[in-house]
Amino acid sequence: MTENHNKILTPELKAKLSKIKHLALDMDGTIYLGSQLFPFTIDFLDSMDKAGVGHSFLTNNPTKSVADYLHKLEGMGIKATEDNMYTTSLAAIDYIKKTHPEAKRLFMLGTPSMVSQFEKAGFEACADDPDDVPDVLVVAFDTTLVYPRLCRAAWWASQGIPYVATNPDRVCPTDQRVVLVDCGSLQKCIEHATGRRPDIVLGKPDPTMLQGIMDRHGLKPEEIAMIGDRIYTDTAMAHNAGAVGVLVLSGETTLETAEKVRQDAATNPNPEFYPPDVIVRDIKELGELIIESKKA
Numbered sequence: 001m002t003e004n005h006n007k008i009l010t011p012e013l014k015a016k017l018s019k020i021k022h023l024a025l026d027m028d029g030t031i032y033l034g035s036q037l038f039p040f041t042i043d044f045l046d047s048m049d050k051a052g053v054g055h056s057f058l059t060n061n062p063t064k065s066v067a068d069y070l071h072k073l074e075g076m077g078i079k080a081t082e083d084n085m086y087t088t089s090l091a092a093i094d095y096i097k098k099t100h101p102e103a104k105r106l107f108m109l110g111t112p113s114m115v116s117q118f119e120k121a122g123f124e125a126c127a128d129d130p131d132d133v134p135d136v137l138v139v140a141f142d143t144t145l146v147y148p149r150l151c152r153a154a155w156w157a158s159q160g161i162p163y164v165a166t167n168p169d170r171v172c173p174t175d176q177r178v179v180l181v182d183c184g185s186l187q188k189c190i191e192h193a194t195g196r197r198p199d200i201v202l203g204k205p206d207p208t209m210l211q212g213i214m215d216r217h218g219l220k221p222e223e224i225a226m227i228g229d230r231i232y233t234d235t236a237m238a239h240n241a242g243a244v245g246v247l248v249l250s251g252e253t254t255l256e257t258a259e260k261v262r263q264d265a266a267t268n269p270n271p272e273f274y275p276p277d278v279i280v281r282d283i284k285e286l287g288e289l290i291i292e293s294k295k296a
Contacts, residue, residue, distance in 0.1 A: 009292055016244060016277060017293035019222050023048060023055040024213055024243075026204075026228030027069075029251020030283060031057070034175035037076040038250065040284035045078065047287050051294060055084065056213050058226075060167035060203040060233060062089040062110060062140045062183075065117040086212055088140070088166040088203035089117045094212070095202060096136055097121075100162055103135035107161075109153050109186060110140040128152045133161075139190065139198065140166040141183040150189065157196040167203030169233060173252050204228070205236030210243060227283060229253055231261055235276040246286055247276035255279070 025031055031041045048055060057073070057080060064072065066085045073080050089110075096103055107126040108115055115125050118138070126134040128149055137156045142149075157163050165187050172180035183203075191197050202208060214224055221242035228234025229251025238245030249255055258279055265271040280286045 009289060013278065013289075014293045016222075017225075017290050020053060020225050020244065020290060020293075021223040022213070022217055022219055022225075023053060024058045024210055024224055024226045025055055025283070026226075026230075026234050026251075027057055027059045028061060029173045029229035030227055030248055031078075032076065033173065033251065036175060037078075038282065038284075040282065042077055044283045044287045047291065051291055053290060054217065056086055056217075057084055058086050058204075058209055058213065060088050060141075060169050060183075061172060062087055062092070062114045062117075062166045062203075063143055064111070065113045065120070066090070068113050083216070086209050087117075088209070089114050091202045091206075091209050091212070092138060092140075092164055092166050093118060093121045093123075095200065095208070096123075096138075096164060100136055103162070105132075105135050106138050107132075107134035107136075107153065107156055108138040108140065109142045109145060109149060110138065110166075111142060111144050114140055114142075130155065135162070137161045137163045138166065139163070139183060139186055141169070141172060142186070143180075145186075150186070154190045154193045157190050158194040163196065163198045165198035165201045167233075168201045168205070169203070169230075173229070204230075204233035205240055207237055207241035210237055210241040214241075214243075227286065231258065231273050231276065236273060238276070239274040244278070245274075245276040246278045246280060248280055248282050248286070250282040 066082055069085055070080055105124045105126050126132045166183055168184045169182040170184040172182045174180050225244040225246050226234055226238035227246040229248050231253055235245035235247050261273050262275040265275045
């Protein structure tokens with residue numbers, strides 16, 4: 001187990017983990033990194049199934065449609081259905097339908113795969129044309145972004161069009177030698193150019209996605225654990241939803257950073273970030289803890 005954190009399964013931790021009925025699993029940095037599945041992921045999912053603990057895959061990365069994510073998981077040997085997936089694209093679709101029920105036409109910074117998810121939900125994509133006025137501007141992590149479309153998005157933001165961002169992530173984790181500029185950085189670019197921030201930033205740490213999973217499976221907050229590699233999104237969302245927050249050290253966050261967050265929270269009544277309930281090396285270690293906690 002992770003040194004200095006879970007050497008002893010305390011009664012408090014055992015009681016917390018014994019209540020877990022469902023796992024909300026971040027994807028990149030948690031079950032795989034970039035294009036490489038962690039070698040323990042499939043065994044972990046199988047052991048959780050046998051222990052009666054369900055799971056959902058939850059990601060702030062909207063670049064792929066649900067169908068594309070399921071295809072990617074299948075290619076890695078993971079069997080999943082649409083019921084196992086909840087993405088920021090789905091969260092944005094649900095939000096727009098709820099708050100702007102009349103909206104049909106969207107200007108989107110997003111990949112063709114993401115755009116197809118919105119079209120499947122009944123929306124239409126606006127052209128890069130000042131006369132094709134959208135009902136809502138949607139800014140997402142766009143790996144196909146070209147400069148003119150960024151400028152058009154900034155124009156619509158400056159015109160007061162309702163503005164939804166899919167996620168706050170500054171960068172996307174990768175096993176390649178490159179920095180993948182994510183949605184949060186695009187928002188900052190638009191803000192610097194126009195002074196306009198999004199009306200809402202969905203995705204983690206906003207609790208909407210986790211609440212959606214709880215509603216779907218009839219779960220109480222203490223019965224679901226959010227597992228991810230980022231304190232400022234994954235475990236922050238768990239805190240915001242009242243769920244159990246588990247930090248894995250297999251992605252972005254280092255043990256040193258996690259320790260600093262814990263120290264700050266211990267001395268600051270209003271910390272910038274709340275520490276996770278559990279810190280583990282990876283999901284393999286988490287699985288061992290959960291199974292041990294459920295023993296009589």
